[in-house]
Amino acid sequence: MGLLTERGELEAERLTPAGERILRAASTLFYERGIRTVGVDAIADAAEVTKKTLYDRFGSKDRLIAAYLEQRNRVWHAFLDDQLAALAPQTPADVILALFAALTDWMAESRRGCGFINASVELAAPDHPAMPVIVAQKQWMRSEFMAQAALGGFADVQELADRLLLLHEGALVCFRVAAMEYAPEVAHRAAADLLAGWPRD
Template sequence: MVAMLMVDRELPAAARLTPAGERILAAAATMFYEQGIRTVGVDAIAEAADVTKKTLYDRFGSKDRLIAAYLEHRSRVWHAFLDAQLEVRAPKTPVELILALFAALTDWVTESRQGCGFINASVELAAPDHPAMPVIVGQKQWMRAEFEAQARLAGLDDPGELADRLLLLHEGALVSFRVAAMPHAPEVAARAAADLLAGWPRSSGAR
């Protein structure tokens, strides 16, 4: 297995939640993802979590802050999923790791029928100053940074440009799958990524 599997994976430390706070976050995570952020109100979340609305606001301050906490939680779930996938697939080179990330996408969308929670949230949260937007943008930047780091480790030419193209394939697959335009989009993206990597030039002096 390659020595460096993931880079810049650390998320902001989550505040320690009380049991009530954990129930609120768990209820919000399920309801936001399955029903949509804008359609779910704080009353419904509080009822599902068996708390008062006052408790919800005491723990999270506002619905917008709860949305941000939901996406931070989802990011941790995504990273843990990728770690488990890489542990099973055991890539031996940076290129194999990149391809393993694409292969993992197929399993992710199979389990997560509503697609990417970050993309879904970005559509609903149009305001650029929404508290959740840095989480959404940061997650996508992290994915691109991972592609670039692994391309650099592989000695591939212009790793930044390659990372841009890989991210477009990765995110395009998520969107195409979510809108049911291409049910096998993750598999198509994985094949396209393999072709892209196979034909990408190596940096001068790289082995």
């Protein structure tokens, strides 16, 4: 993955054309309207398939929700790859700040905020099939901050990674809940200040 560490994401399942249509339709509807408000009838109609086909491909709505988030995670990582290739950061600290810069561009196209945070609010049950996907996505961000901090020679990398993750995720929440459209930019500046003053080993 270039400048970033390996990620333990789930492999994309091979889908039939009908399965791909179902996943595309579900992804759009879940993100734009909310997971709980969208039923399998609406997804089947949008994908131009029967409900039987939907259940044959995914087994349940809950498993389709998990597949939607797995796909969104793959899209997010591909986006980060492209952003880092364009920004070409030279140091680990530059990589960290590039991740914050990428957030600004990502949110410009994601007006309803973070799909993972939105899903975690709607899916309160800890044993929901999608919860491991949500947790893994956030844990990966923290591990990436920690890995880059270690490469950059920063001290107390766990504490630094925790603070960076709070800035990153806080920006996502403020963007969505507080209608703070400039939240990613504020988080980027705060991350730059944090790194500038953080001790090194």
